[in-house]
Amino acid sequence: MQTELYESLREKSLLKQDVFRKTQQSFETFRNIIRNLVDTYDNEYQGKEKVDFEMNDGDDFRIQLHFGGDVLIFMLHTNIFQFPRLHEVMKTRYISEDSQRSYCGVINIYNFLADSFRFNRYNDLGYLIGRVFINKDIHYFIEGKREIGQLYNNFETSVLDNNSITEIIKSAIQYTVNFDLLTPPYDEVKLVQVGDMQAESDIKLVTGKRLGFRFQADHVEIKEQKVAELKQKI
8 A cells, every 4th residue: 555655656746747847848949939039030120120029038937028018928837737627628538548648837928018027017917818738748738818729729639849839929929919008997097196196106006908907708717717616616
């Protein structure tokens, strides 16, 4: 019995280490492709008027891509996750044939306003626009908004390679370009504290692309998530 316990511990730990290693390798491919995109942009528009399109390497777990008034941050999570049992991925033949395929590393993609960093507006909001799940087979599944989430969701056949990573990055950029900053409803911003006005900057005034707005799609997602959570508890 004790040997079975040790072997179970060993097997699960080795699996997670393997998944993380492959996710980390994929993350470095993201880094290299982003760097190449930036270099290509600089060469193509050399000597011409151009907007900012530059990369900040960040650290081992973060890449920042600045363009126009936006920042995309790609973040490698240090933990390994398994899909909830009610998730659509768990119902596929691909997972039923090998349950270890349901363990994934995650790369999150966030969108922030460039001015939030430039002016140290720590209360500003960023948005998770996509997250890439990568398993031991280097197959991937994406949850995300519009351009990102609708294109890459066949976990059984989708292999994360240079071409697919390039398309993910381009889709994230395109979504961000189309994701405009909207003025919030008047009633959401009509009251301002004296301290905010006396501050040297608007650091305490929260700014976000959809501040004060709630999309129908968000309502549906929240409702579905709550229903799934309730079912899990039953």
